[in-house]
Each structure stands twice: as structure tokens, then as C-alpha cells.
Amino acid sequence: MEAFGRHFGVELAPGQRVEAIQRGRKLTPTCGDRVELTLSTQGAVIENIAPRRALFYRASEFREKLIAANVTQVVMVVAGDPPFSTELLDRWLVVAEANDCRALIVHNKIDLPGAQAAHQALAPYAALGYPMLRLCAKQDVSALRPHLTHQHSVLIGQSGMGKSTLLNALLPEAAARTAEISSSLNAGRHTTTHSTLYWLDAESWLIDSPGMQEFGLHHLSLGAIEAGFREFAALAGQCRFRDCAHEQEPGCALRQAISAGQASATRFQTMQRCLRERRAAKEY
Ligand SMILES: Nc1nc2c(ncn2[C@@H]2O[C@H](COP(=O)(O)OP(=O)(O)O)[C@@H](O)[C@H]2O)c(=O)[nH]1
Ligand SMILES: [Mg+2]
Numbered sequence: 001m002e003a004f005g006r007h008f009g010v011e012l013a014p015g016q017r018v019e020a021i022q023r024g025r026k027l028t029p030t031c032g033d034r035v036e037l038t039l040s041t042q043g044a045v046i047e048n049i050a051p052r053r054a055l056f057y058r059a060s061e062f063r064e065k066l067i068a069a070n071v072t073q074v075v076m077v078v079a080g081d082p083p084f085s086t087e088l089l090d091r092w093l094v095v096a097e098a099n100d101c102r103a104l105i106v107h108n109k110i111d112l113p114g115a116q117a118a119h120q121a122l123a124p125y126a127a128l129g130y131p132m133l134r135l136c137a138k139q140d141v142s143a144l145r146p147h148l149t150h151q152h153s154v155l156i157g158q159s160g161m162g163k164s165t166l167l168n169a170l171l172p173e174a175a176a177r178t179a180e181i182s183s184s185l186n187a188g189r190h191t192t193t194h195s196t197l198y199w200l201d202a203e204s205w206l207i208d209s210p211g212m213q214e215f216g217l218h219h220l221s222l223g224a225i226e227a228g229f230r231e232f233a234a235l236a237g238q239c240r241f242r243d244c245a246h247e248q249e250p251g252c253a254l255r256q257a258i259s260a261g262q263a264s265a266t267r268f269q270t271m272q273r274c275l276r277e278r279r280a281a282k283e284y
């Protein structure tokens with residue numbers, strides 16, 4: 001199932017799609033959902049959403065933005081030219097961890113000079129055990145293929161990182177279809193404004209998501225945010241105070257690890273920002 005604003009494309013069988021609307025406003029169907037439909041001469045209506053295995057989304061204090069449901073893997077596309085944001089990467093990783101999804105980091109544009117700096121910025125993630133793939137989407141994306149089989153993936157990346165190039169190389173037929181949908185929706189540009197699901201084989205699919213500059217974690221608890229930073233979650237039990245906020249408290253095991261150069265200070269700063277942002281909200 002995929003969403004275009006208030007209209008949804010629902011696949012009944014391979015290649016057989018209908019356009020549907022939702023019953024009432026309570027349901028929030030999103031791309032990757034399995035839904036119950038009623039079909040009539042008036043059109044198709046989504047009546048229910050099957051329980052979700054995972055829900056990949058972001059949330060500010062005021063608004064939730066669903067991205068993909070039932071995913072098993074988050075594929076994160078980063079590159080050195082222009083430099084990617086480690087802050088966004090950290091936030092995607094938190095949501096991947098919270099959903100128990102595999103996180104695959106694709107370092108694209110390794111043919112460009114910025115690749116060296118990006119490689120260094122990515123070293124802490126490799127050290128944490130996140131699978132990582134270095135490629136040049138313009139030349140060859142075949143290395144990505146095996147990572148996508150038997151997975152339900154969501155593809156995410158800042159704009160300009162080469163997500164469309166990657167997708168077009170992976171699915172040439174889909175490229176044509178994207179162009180078709182964009183023109184029929186009068187989008188004007190080839191910017192992805194909604195999530196789209198592509199089948200890769202009978203068991204594997206990939207959802208292309210819109211590029212995003214912000215990625216709020218207001219839907220996650222403080223504990224889930226902390227758990228989303230693997231290296232710090234492992235240390236948090238060693239802080240002197242059980243409810244240590246990892247700010248100015250004495251005996252903070254995380255701050256000690258940073259001072260000793262044992263963990264990434266950049267990752268720690270992102271975690272602090274995420275936690276502060278979350279604490280500043282009214283409820284948690
Ligand atoms: N040199 C180089 N350029 C690339 C590569 N992948 C994508 N690009 C270029 O980067 C620009 C942005 O790519 P695009 O796929 O539109 O990025 P998106 O915004 O993430 O969808 C385009 O000009 C691409 O041709 C790559 O591996 N190497
Ligand atoms: Mg694009």
C-alpha cells in the first residue's frame with residue numbers, strides 16, 4: 001500500500017492496484033501497511049490496518065510523519081559531496097534500533113574527493129558494527145542487491161546523496177513509473193514527496209521515502225533514545241546516579257568515556273540534543 005496525501009494505492013495482487021480512500025480520519029495508513037478493503041462501485045475504502053511489525057517515522061512535538069510500515073531494514077544513503085549530516089544518521093539509527101530493524105549504511109559517491117572525509121566520519125559507525133557498503137551508484141549498484149533480498153527495506157537519505165540514482169539503477173522500470181506518477185500528480189519536479197513501494201522479488205520490497213531535513217524523535221521515550229545509541233546504552237548502567245541525564249552529574253560514565261576518547265564525541269552530542277529536545281516536551 002502506498003500513500004498520496006489522502007489517496008492510497010493498494011495492491012490487491014501482483015500488478016493489480018486500486019486507488020482507495022480511508023474510512024474516517026482515525027486510521028493512519030502508510031506505505032508498507034497491509035490493509036482491509038471494501039470494494040464497491042463507489043471505489044475502494046480502507047477499513048482497517050493489520051498489526052504492524054515496525055513503523056518507521058519521525059515526530060516533532062506537534063506532528064507525526066509516518067514513513068513506512070512493516071520494514072525489516074533501514075537503508076541509509078550518505079555521501080561526502082555534499083557532506084552528509086551525522087546528526088540525521090544518528091537519528092535514523094535510533095529509530096531503526098527502536099524498531100529492531102537492520103540498519104545498513106550505504107556510503108555513496110566514493111568516486112568523489114569528499115569520500116575520504118565521509119569515510120572518516122563513518123568510522124565510528126563501522127566500529128559499532130553497523131553493516132556498511134561503499135559504492136558509486138552512477139557506476140555499479142550490484143553490491144547492494146544481496147542486502148535487499150528477503151528484506152522489507154526503507155530507503156532514506158538527505159536530498160543530493162544519490163538516492164534516486166541508486167533506485168533507478170536498481171529498478172530501471174520503476175524509474176519510468178516514478179516519472180509517470182510525478183507528472184500525473186502534477187508534482188512538477190522529480191522530488192519524492194510521498195513514500196513508494198517497489199517489489200524486488202516475491203519476498204523483498206523497498207520503499208523510497210521523501211528526503212527530509214529534520215527528524216524528530218518525540219514519539220520515543222528517553223529510554224528508547226538512550227538505547228538507540230548502542231555504545232552509550234551499554235555504559236549508562238555505570239553512571240553514579242540511576243537517573244543520570246548525562247549532563248553535569250558527577251560520575252557520569254558516558255562523559256568519562258568521551259573525556260578518555262573511548263567513544264565518539266559527535267555521537268554523544270547528538271544523543272544529548274535528542275534527549276534535551278525530548279525532555280523539553282511536555283509529556284514523556
Ligand atoms: N560522482 C557521483 N555522482 C553521483 C553518484 N550518485 C549520484 N550522483 C549525482 O549526485 C546528484 C544527486 O543524485 P540524486 O540521485 O538525484 O540524489 P537524491 O536527491 O538523493 O535522489 C546527481 O547529480 C547524481 O548524478 C555517484 O556515485 N557518484
Ligand atoms: Mg531524489
Ligand SMILES: [Zn+2]
Binds near residue numbers: 245249251252253
Ligand atoms: Zn551519565
